Amino acid sequence: MKDRIEPRHKVLMRGRLHGSGFARDVCVLDASSRGLLLTLAVPPARGEMIDIMVNGHTLFGQVEWSNGRRMGMRFRERIDVLAFIAGETGPLALRRQPAGKASHSPAFAIDWNQFIARKPQFAGALGLMAIAAFFLVDLITGTIGSLDRISDFLSR
Template identity: 40%
Template sequence: MLAGSEQSRLETRHTAMLQAKMRDERSTRPVRVGDISPRGMKVVTDRPPARGSFVDILVSGHQVAGQVRWVNGRQFGIRTHDRIDMKAILSGKSPNTRIKGKRIEPDNDPDKWPLGKLVAAYSLLGVTAFSSAYLLVTYFVL
């Protein structure tokens, strides 16, 4: 019988080497995902979080939340509660994009907004800038 830390892996792991961002109780910082499985991932960073802490990892536009199960030098492993969509993460497809032909385009592209939406957006921006300038002038001059 194997000890708890030496259990055989039932799920396939895939080497990833993806750039990501991690948020824990200390800060948000860049990390690298070394490998990924349906229920966890190995992450590499200069300052790994403590074992047992909870982290959020943003990789390929997907947010993965999990608990740190082990730490070894600069590497640590997280276990997730929900299954990870490995195909989407490894393919680099962001959850808020759609595929048109062979090109991936974001859903909300300002270059393709209709004229009315552009006028409304720039009007709001102008009113905000004018209001900010008015407040600054009245605060510092008066």
């Protein structure tokens, strides 16, 4: 038996496999961060690009091998296999880390996609804080003058 790069996790999960022009029900028998062992009536051909929807996640990869009703799927990117099995929400892709760097807990990782999606709200809040800070400094120091002088200037 061939040595495994990493441990497999025995599971029994239902999913839906999609490939070029087909969709099939599958059963996931084991999972690792690099791929899945699947069973289905008619597996796609070796080398075919596929995606599978399981536990609310869509995973992309390639058929590595098939034999009878079983097949191996290799992911494009490594995943957090324990989060996948637990059905956790959010991205599953593991972030690549330079060699020698300590890994951090996924619980403390920043989901940059969510941060970027909220960028306009963040920019608006930052602008309002800058205006408030400007008026607070003016109120404390009195360097700019009263609102009457500003309105006189603007009405000219």
